[in-house]
Amino acid sequence: MVRGTLEVLLVGAKGLENTDFLCNMDPYAVLVCRTQEQRSSVASGKGSEPEWNESFVFTVSDSVSELTIKIMDSDTGSHDDFVGEATIPLEALFQEGSLPPTAYNVVKDEEYRGEIRVGLTFTPEENCDRDFSEESYGGWRESS
Numbered sequence: 001m002v003r004g005t006l007e008v009l010l011v012g013a014k015g016l017e018n019t020d021f022l023c024n025m026d027p028y029a030v031l032v033c034r035t036q037e038q039r040s041s042v043a044s045g046k047g048s049e050p051e052w053n054e055s056f057v058f059t060v061s062d063s064v065s066e067l068t069i070k071i072m073d074s075d076t077g078s079h080d081d082f083v084g085e086a087t088i089p090l091e092a093l094f095q096e097g098s099l100p101p102t103a104y105n106v107v108k109d110e111e112y113r114g115e116i117r118v119g120l121t122f123t124p125e126e127n128c129d130r131d132f133s134e135e136s137y138g139g140w141r142e143s144s
Contacts, residue, residue: 002094004124006033006058006067010040011101012051013071015114019081024048025073027083029116032068033058042074048114060122066090069116071106084113093122 010029018025024047029040036058043050058067067088073081084106093099101119105112 002064002124003061004059004122006060006064006090006093007121007123008056008058008067009101009119009121010052010054010056010069011117011119012049012053013106013114013116014049016048016050016071016083016106017108017113018048019073019083020075025081025083026075027071027073030070030072031056031058032070033060034064060090064090067120069104069118071116082108084108086116086118088118088120090120090122093120097122 008031010031013027016025016027024045026042026044027046027050028042029052031038031040038056038058040052040054040056043052067090068085069088070085071083073083075081085108086104086106088104098121099119101117103115103117106114106116
């Protein structure tokens with residue numbers, strides 16, 4: 001069973017499909033790890049080559065197997081446009097502990113829409129099984 005902290009470094013993206021016809025899009029990312037969801041800042045006017053360099057922390061437990069990053073285009077006065085998403089498997093991360101910033105494909109309707117660079121670090125939770133015979137109780141040690 002995997003438990004611990006997942007740190008995600010959202011570096012940037014490139015080659016994204018511009019969803020705004022008249023000007024550069026204003027992309028942001030929504031990071032989803034099971035039921036936890038976090039949102040990056042909006043890279044205003046950055047178009048298809050946004051840079052965020054933001055870190056996000058998730059608590060990981062039990063059957064988390066992937067991280068999903070949805071890229072959206074912030075639109076004033078209308079619904080934000082879905083640009084695409086990247087699904088990042090976490091199995092290798094749990095074994096390695098950290099993965100340097102790596103490019104992952106951004107996909108929409110099963111078609112390539114650019115790539116996003118993400119660095120990952122996993123810190124396992126310390127084991128909670130303790131031997132209470134050595135524990136200290138209010139400054140007193142329990143005698144054997």
